[in-house]
Amino acid sequence: MIAEIAARFPFWATAILLVIGLYGMIGKRSLVKKVIGLNIFQSAVILFFISQALKADATIPILEESPGPIDPDRYINPLPHVFMLTAIVVSAAITGVSLAFLVVMHRRFRTLDEAEILKEVGQ
Numbered sequence: 001m002i003a004e005i006a007a008r009f010p011f012w013a014t015a016i017l018l019v020i021g022l023y024g025m026i027g028k029r030s031l032v033k034k035v036i037g038l039n040i041f042q043s044a045v046i047l048f049f050i051s052q053a054l055k056a057d058a059t060i061p062i063l064e065e066s067p068g069p070i071d072p073d074r075y076i077n078p079l080p081h082v083f084m085l086t087a088i089v090v091s092a093a094i095t096g097v098s099l100a101f102l103v104v105m106h107r108r109f110r111t112l113d114e115a116e117i118l119k120e121v122g123q
Helices: 002-007 009-027 031-053 079-109 114-121
Strands: none
Touching: 002 009, 009 031, 031 079, 031 114, 079 114
């Protein structure tokens, strides 16, 4: 039982991070906590894609000068890693823009509580 849980550690970590991030985005009233929850959620998605790209006994896709046909099962697909590197950059940009919005909202409303802001706006 413990061995099976340990063998699937990236999936358990992904599930736990997804739940924590979703709770942070939905269950919290502070907009800063919602941004932190969004970052945790994005990290869980990145962890999931990277863990799916791993392959046992595989190497990086650099072709050697060897006679005979090339066996594609010996190599790891680099595309998920490249896409997740792009996702990390997008995540950092989203965090920066959302924190800038939060600074402007705090200057205008003097709070970052979602309920108070919605009450003041009139919804």
